[in-house]
Amino acid sequence: MKRALRGYAGPVFTRLLKLSGALLIVLTIAGDVLAQAAQLHRNLLVLDSHVDIPLDYATDKKNDPGAYDAPLLFNFDTAGQGGYGCVFLIAYTPQGELDGKSTAEARFRFAGNRLDGIERMCAEYPNRAALARSISDVKRIRAGGRLAVAIGMENGYPIGEDLSLLSHYYERGVRYLTLTHNGHNRIADSCNPPDRPYPSGENPDADATRLLRDLYLAEARAAGPPPPLHNGLSDFGRRVVSEMNRLGIMIDISHTGPATVEDALKCSAAPLIASHSCCRALCDNPRNLTDEQLKAIAARGGVVQITAVPSFISFPAGKHELQEALLGKAGALEAGYDSLLELYENDRAVYDKISSRYLASVAEVDSLYPSPGLSEFVDHIDHVVQVAGIRHVGIGSDFDGGGAVTGFAGPADAPAVTAELLRRGYTPEHVRMIWGDNLMRVWGEVEDVARKLAKK
Numbered sequence: 001m002k003r004a005l006r007g008y009a010g011p012v013f014t015r016l017l018k019l020s021g022a023l024l025i026v027l028t029i030a031g032d033v034l035a036q037a038a039q040l041h042r043n044l045l046v047l048d049s050h051v052d053i054p055l056d057y058a059t060d061k062k063n064d065p066g067a068y069d070a071p072l073l074f075n076f077d078t079a080g081q082g083g084y085g086c087v088f089l090i091a092y093t094p095q096g097e098l099d100g101k102s103t104a105e106a107r108f109r110f111a112g113n114r115l116d117g118i119e120r121m122c123a124e125y126p127n128r129a130a131l132a133r134s135i136s137d138v139k140r141i142r143a144g145g146r147l148a149v150a151i152g153m154e155n156g157y158p159i160g161e162d163l164s165l166l167s168h169y170y171e172r173g174v175r176y177l178t179l180t181h182n183g184h185n186r187i188a189d190s191c192n193p194p195d196r197p198y199p200s201g202e203n204p205d206a207d208a209t210r211l212l213r214d215l216y217l218a219e220a221r222a223a224g225p226p227p228p229l230h231n232g233l234s235d236f237g238r239r240v241v242s243e244m245n246r247l248g249i250m251i252d253i254s255h256t257g258p259a260t261v262e263d264a265l266k267c268s269a270a271p272l273i274a275s276h277s278c279c280r281a282l283c284d285n286p287r288n289l290t291d292e293q294l295k296a297i298a299a300r301g302g303v304v305q306i307t308a309v310p311s312f313i314s315f316p317a318g319k320h321e322l323q324e325a326l327l328g329k330a331g332a333l334e335a336g337y338d339s340l341l342e343l344y345e346n347d348r349a350v351y352d353k354i355s356s357r358y359l360a361s362v363a364e365v366d367s368l369y370p371s372p373g374l375s376e377f378v379d380h381i382d383h384v385v386q387v388a389g390i391r392h393v394g395i396g397s398d399f400d401g402g403g404a405v406t407g408f409a410g411p412a413d414a415p416a417v418t419a420e421l422l423r424r425g426y427t428p429e430h431v432r433m434i435w436g437d438n439l440m441r442v443w444g445e446v447e448d449v450a451r452k453l454a455k456k
């Protein structure tokens with residue numbers, strides 16, 4: 001049959017046949033990997049250590065993870081499609097002034113509001129989700145087919161200088177605390193200056209707000225690292241770390257400055273986590289961890305959860321320069337202000353005109369330097385594995401907080417991450433470690449340390 005065809009159709013046809021055969025093999029392998037990934041997903045714990053929630057979570061259709069058309073990347077539908085078994089929802093507080101009054105206000109307005117939201121969500125959907133206070137809770141809730149919701153508190157700012165608040169937050173279910181956000185607090189130094197507050201009432205997704213975010217970032221980059229306040233952990237911060245060890249709250253060093261990471265490694269009796277960070281060697285962003293930091297965290301048994309925030313995954317120097325130049329051009333304007341920020345604050349009409357011009361050129365930048373995708377995201381996982389070992393890496397997407405790349409754009413894409421890992425030669429056992437077992441091991445060790453300290 002083959003010979004007859006060859007005789008009839010000649011070499012072109014033969015080549016086509018060979019090509020289609022090769023294609024078939026490639027497709028079969030790709031299909032196998034996807035099928036294997038899907039199969040694996042049914043049998044492993046998919047744990048995402050960092051998913052943000054809006055204020056007033058689970059109060060109306062817009063912020064309700066059970067609403068069919070909720071605009072949140074993370075909702076019950078997408079979590080189900082991705083096979084999520086455990087998620088850390090985040091009670092985030094932006095950094096504010098360090099005085100007692102500002103701290104007390106922020107405590108209720110942000111951390112308190114979001115903790116209420118998580119409780120409300122679990123109460124509204126008892127058949128779909130439940131709060132996990134321990135690793136055995138995660139296993140039990142998952143075995144019952146529900147989503148285990150754990151809580152991470154991002155920024156220790158609401159604690160102010162009141163150590164007793166840690167017990168309060170522990171009682172409410174907080175199982176990790178990110179010591180700082182952007183900006184120093186009473187506990188420790190951050191790797192970044194505080195974010196400039198967006199004007200109230202602005203839609204955070206609006207183009208004008210995104211431009212502001214770019215401007216603030218450019219400003220922060222130009223200013224360099226913030227001058228230290230404590231040179232790492234403050235004296236109070238050391239007591240916070242000890243108290244977290246005693247209670248069994250994981251210490252999260254994402255967002256903290258290098259001296260804070262060093263101090264936390266020295267002070268903590270339990271391993272540390274980085275709930276959402278990437279590798280500095282692959283992307284020079286102050287939020288990312290150097291190889292030395294990766295090794296030091298691993299040496300103490302900790303875990304680094306790679307995040308899907310595009311500017312942490314890759315930010316080529318050329319893109320950076322072009323963006324700055326465009327910002328400069330947009331800023332050197334006829335309006336007579338020194339910067340776009342100043343213009344924003346003084347003349348919205350002219351600002352809006354200029355910002356739309358700038359945003360049009362940003363689209364050009366985006367086409368010249370496309371955003372990173374799934375492959376670049378997994379490169380960061382590879383890097384931690386190479387530098388620190390397979391036991392010390394996990395995934396913390398930062399969905400609904402700036403995380404999302406093409407190919408891992410929401411929880412539903414989790415099997416695609418697994419498929420990419422399998423394609424790169426990771427075994428099912430490796431994938432299991434990356435997706436959840438590593439973080440669960442660290443959480444378990446943190447629980448053990450708390451139990452031991454309680455016996456003393």
Ligand SMILES: [Zn+2]
Pocket residue numbers: 154255276
């Ligand atoms: Zn963050």
